[in-house]
Amino acid sequence: MLADGDVDQSMLTSPGLHLQKGQQRSYLFFDGIQTNKLIKIGLNFSQRSRWTHALGCTSSAATLGEEFLCVASSEFACFKQTFADVIGSGDYPKLLGCESGQVPLRSIELTNRTFGQQNVHMRTWASEVAFDDFIAAEGIVEPGDDMPPRYRKEVFRFMEMHANSELFGGLCEQYWVSRAPGLHRKLAFLAKTQDEIGHAHLLYMVAADLGVKTRQQMLDDLFAGRSKFHNVFHYKTHTWADQIVIAFLVDAAALTTQQAVLKNCSYGPYRRVLRRIVSEEGFHMRHGEEMLLTLADGTDIQRHMFQAALDRWWEPVMHFFGPPTKDGDLLIRWRVKSETNEALRDKYIQKFVPMLHSYGFTIPDPTLHQNAEDRWVIGDIDWTALSSTQSNSGEDSRQRIARSRAAWEDTEWVRRALDQSSQAQASAQVA
Amino acid sequence: MNDLASDVEAAIRSVSDPELAGISIGDLGLVRSVKVSASGSAVILLVPTFLGCPALQVIRHDTERAALAAGATEVEVRFEYGTPWTTDAVSEIGRQQLAAFGIAVARGDQCACPYCDSTLLLELSPVGPAACRSSFWCDACRNIVEVFRDSRPKPILLGTPHRKMKETATKKDLASVLLDTHVHV
Numbered sequence: 001m002l003a004d005g006d007v008d009q010s011m012l013t014s015p016g017l018h019l020q021k022g023q024q025r026s027y028l029f030f031d032g033i034q035t036n037k038l039i040k041i042g043l044n045f046s047q048r049s050r051w052t053h054a055l056g057c058t059s060s061a062a063t064l065g066e067e068f069l070c071v072a073s074s075e076f077a078c079f080k081q082t083f084a085d086v087i088g089s090g091d092y093p094k095l096l097g098c099e100s101g102q103v104p105l106r107s108i109e110l111t112n113r114t115f116g117q118q119n120v121h122m123r124t125w126a127s128e129v130a131f132d133d134f135i136a137a138e139g140i141v142e143p144g145d146d147m148p149p150r151y152r153k154e155v156f157r158f159m160e161m162h163a164n165s166e167l168f169g170g171l172c173e174q175y176w177v178s179r180a181p182g183l184h185r186k187l188a189f190l191a192k193t194q195d196e197i198g199h200a201h202l203l204y205m206v207a208a209d210l211g212v213k214t215r216q217q218m219l220d221d222l223f224a225g226r227s228k229f230h231n232v233f234h235y236k237t238h239t240w241a242d243q244i245v246i247a248f249l250v251d252a253a254a255l256t257t258q259q260a261v262l263k264n265c266s267y268g269p270y271r272r273v274l275r276r277i278v279s280e281e282g283f284h285m286r287h288g289e290e291m292l293l294t295l296a297d298g299t300d301i302q303r304h305m306f307q308a309a310l311d312r313w314w315e316p317v318m319h320f321f322g323p324p325t326k327d328g329d330l331l332i333r334w335r336v337k338s339e340t341n342e343a344l345r346d347k348y349i350q351k352f353v354p355m356l357h358s359y360g361f362t363i364p365d366p367t368l369h370q371n372a373e374d375r376w377v378i379g380d381i382d383w384t385a386l387s388s389t390q391s392n393s394g395e396d397s398r399q400r401i402a403r404s405r406a407a408w409e410d411t412e413w414v415r416r417a418l419d420q421s422s423q424a425q426a427s428a429q430v431a
Numbered sequence: 432m433n434d435l436a437s438d439v440e441a442a443i444r445s446v447s448d449p450e451l452a453g454i455s456i457g458d459l460g461l462v463r464s465v466k467v468s469a470s471g472s473a474v475i476l477l478v479p480t481f482l483g484c485p486a487l488q489v490i491r492h493d494t495e496r497a498a499l500a501a502g503a504t505e506v507e508v509r510f511e512y513g514t515p516w517t518t519d520a521v522s523e524i525g526r527q528q529l530a531a532f533g534i535a536v537a538r539g540d541q542c543a544c545p546y547c548d549s550t551l552l553l554e555l556s557p558v559g560p561a562a563c564r565s566s567f568w569c570d571a572c573r574n575i576v577e578v579f580r581d582s583r584p585k586p587i588l589l590g591t592p593h594r595k596m597k598e599t600a601t602k603k604d605l606a607s608v609l610l611d612t613h614v615h616v
Contacts, residue, residue, distance in 0.1 A: 143573040184488065191485030191561075198560025202575045205555065205566075209573055269574045272533050272546065276577070279452045279532070280560060286449065286489060 135334050140268045143209055154330045155267045156212040158337075163203035164222050164229035165254075166277075170196030171404055172233060176243050188287050192247075195284070199277050206269045223405040225392045230254075231319050231385075234394025241295060241302075241309035248288030249313065249352065253320045255281045256348050266335040296359040303360070310356070311364040318378065319386040321345035349376050435502050436467035442501035443475055449489040450561060454528045456490060460520025463511055472505035473498045478516045480563040480581070517581045534564060534577045547572035 124146035125131040131148050141147050141155075174193040180186050208215040221227040232250045237243050258278050265271040295306040325332060325340035332340065339347075353363055353376045367379030388394050392401065443465060444457025456462060456477070463476040475494060479487055491508045498506040518536050521529070526536050530545035535552075543550050549571030557580070559566035564577040 187483070187485050191483075194558075194562065195560045198558075198566070201556065201566060202560065205568060205575050272574055276532055276534070276560070280450050282452060283449045283486065283489070 132333070135266050138264075139266065140271070141266055142268050150330065151334055152210055153212060154334065155270065155336055156207055156210045158331060159203055159207040159210075159270055160213070160218055161228050161230070163200050163207055163218070164227060165233065166196050166200035166203060167222070168229050168233040168400060168404065169254075170194075170200060171400075171407055172237070172243075172246065174407075175237075175403075176240075179240070180243075181240070185291070192284055192287065195280050199273075199280070202273045202277070203270075206273055209269070219408065223401065223408060225397075225401050228390060228392075231389040231394070232313075232316050233400055234389035234392070234397045235312070235316055236396045238312070239305055239309060241305040242312065244288065244291045244295060244306065245309045245313045247284065248292045249310075249317055250320065251281060251284050251288055252352065253317050253348055255285060256344055257321065260339045260344055261337055264335050264338040270336075292359070296361070307361055310361055314364045315382075315385065317348075318345060318381055319383070319389075321348070323383055323386070346375075349378060433467075435471055436465070438501045439467050439473050439498050439503050440465040442497040443494050446490070446493045446497045449486045449493070451529070451532060451534075454525060454532070456494070458522045458525030458528065460516065460522065460525070461490070467503060471503055473503040473507070475506065475508045476511050477508060478511045478514070478520075480516050480579075482512065483562065515582045517583060518579050521579070529579070533574065534579060535567075536579045542578055544569040544572060544574070544576055546574050546576065552576065552578070 123134075123142075125134060125148070128148050128150070131151065135141075141151070170193050173189050173196060177186055177189045177193060180189050204215045204218060207213075207218065213221070218227065222229070232246065232253075237246065255278065258274060258281065262271060262274040262278050265274065292306070295302045321344050322341040324342050325337075329337075329340075331337040353368070356363060365379050369377055371377050385394070389397065392398075440462075444462055445455045446457075448454050448456055448459055448461075451459075459480070461477050461480070463478050465476075466474045475498065477490065477494065487510060491510075494508050495506045498508075521536050529536060533545055535542055535545045541550070542552060544552060544567075547569065549569060551570040552567040553570055554565060555568050555575075556566040558564075559577045563580060565580050567576050567578055569576050
């Protein structure tokens with residue numbers, strides 16, 4: 001058994017760790033053996049790789065997240081010996097803590113059904129080089145795989161920002177539900193709000209499963225202004241036309257980048273979710289285009305309104321694709337993204353510049369021209385505004401963040417009601 | 432049935448759903464009836480998956496265009512609200528195509544993960560990105576999946592609706608990881 005002195009108490013409270021003292025756990029179950037304590041052990045990547053290589057999936061310790069092993073306290077002595085045999089006791093890992101838990105009946109059912117076979121498919125790589133080769137050979141990474149910590153972090157960071165942006169996109173549409181002209185448009189905005197919030201939900205779940213941050217931590221960080229969301233949600237929408245620019249031009253930019261991720265993304269669950277998201281975003285574009293055409297076909301005032309909005313939004317949309325991708329970009333290297341920021345921006349320009357011209361609008365870029373191959377070339381981009389959005393100090397950042405926090409707090413009663421009803425159901429089942 | 436009528440019917444059955452690219456409204460079971468008169472005017476009766484579906488205007492528009500392109504002289508698209516749509520109306524091809532999208536359709540009271548066939552589906556939200564689908568977490572392959580829903584009572588799935596369980600990824604992670612593991616005894 002683990003003695004109290006073996007536990008590094010300071011590690012128990014450090015914010016990056018998922019185990020917190022006193023927190024109830026309900027999953028301590030090793031193939032039919034119930035145990036009441038779980039010990040968490042920190043490993044570095046090299047230790048971790050050697051460990052998983054040596055023991056495969058039949059070890060008495062389970063891998064957890066990136067750099068941790070978990071072992072039941074009843075198995076701890078056995079683990080310690082095995083570890084010393086395999087890796088050497090000089091390299092002994094750090095103990096992070098232990099905690100109690102209970103086992104609900106459901107876990108027993110789960111163990112018997114599927115989980116025995118699951119880990120057979122867990123793959124592990126000896127080094128990042130081996131992992132790179134796997135990625136280069138079109139490999140798809142699954143959540144149970146022993147992926148390098150840096151890969152996990154990069155995929156997580158990318159997905160967290162995507163999820164945050166879907167949530168802000170939904171809130172942005174929701175603002176217009178009551179303001180959009182006509183029932184037909186209100187219905188469309190209502191449905192799009194639901195889509196975007198739904199997308200955020202899917203993405204938060206897949207991101208949380210990576211074990212870097214929990215869903216609640218992601219939301220807390222977002223509401224406290226500690227995390228990032230796309231630059232286009234840092235600006236004010238002054239008129240209805242601004243919202244149309246968002247619904248058409250911004251959505252199209254988002255779709256362009258998402259399609260490029262979907263095409264060849266190496267992280268399986270993200271790719272699968274993206275397939276549904278991209279398909280629904282395509283539907284949003286049709287709504288956006290229809291609204292744009294209404295203004296483009298409308299009165300001088302309507303056309304002027306759209307032009308003014310376009311003048312405000314062109315630069316943010318160009319920024320949306322991001323500054324030129326640097327050499328050695330990890331997202332490209334690991335096939336999270338399959339195209340560089342410039343390539344995507346260029347693809348967008350070639351499609352939307354002529355389209356906007358054909359509707360009789362002007363792009364607010366005096367140096368915009370066609371080169372010898374008839375391709376549209378934009379002027380140099382001033383990145384100043386992008387950096388202020390990246391530090392959450394854009395024109396509307398504070399208000400947007402405050403609004404998202406208010407939306408979360410206002411719906412607390414719904415979550416409480418759901419919790420109570422599921423608790424009631426659970427206790428009814430036990431009875 | 433004459434040639435025109437079968438052409439029109441085939442054309443409108445293959446109209447793609449606007450939110451599920453590549454899956455036809457015929458395979459989703461949205462087409463109730465197609466009547467084409469001798470003069471070539473078509474009356475098409477469609478059923479929405481649910482009452483407030485935001486895609487109906489787009490579906491109507493696409494259906495009209497498909498019928499005209501197939502040779503109908505006049506088209507009237509009506510939506511029927513009397514007998515609701517159910518998931519039983521989805522064809523086998525539709526089920527396969529939806530599964531490729533990560534969307535499951537229950538058979539009776541049975542429902543499995545469209546990616547790995549496991550029945551370890553845990554409900555996260557009765558309503559997902561679209562009102563006609565619920566969000567589920569597959570605890571076996573750790574993917575988010577959606578399940579088509581209709582106005583009937585929900586199929587009985589193994590996982591109970593338990594939002595709290597999924598509240599923290601760490602707990603989840605721990606659950607699946609620990610449960611995966613074999614122990615030398």
